[in-house]
Amino acid sequence: MKITxxxxxxxxxxxxxxxxxxxxxxxxxxxxxxDFAHKVVNWYVDKTTDYLLK
Incomplete structure (x- = not known):
């Protein structure tokens, strides 16, 4: 049985x-x-920022 x-x-x-x-x-x-969308956006921004700074 699936979790959903x-x-x-x-x-x-x-x-x-x-x-x-x-x-x-x-x-x-x-x-x-x-709250979940906010976490996803924060994660995406962090990853993008890390990528751009490298």
């Missing part, structure tokens, strides 16, 4: 059990994605 399938199944279970968790995750997912 496992996560999807877990989320589905939580949605069925608790609408509150769904409500919270709707707000937290964009924050998590924003």
């Amino acid at each position: 399938e496992l996560i999807t199944e877990l989320i589905t279970e939580l949605i069925i059990d608790m609408p509150l968790i769904l409500f919270i995750s709707i707000f937290s997912i964009p924050m998590l994605l924003g």
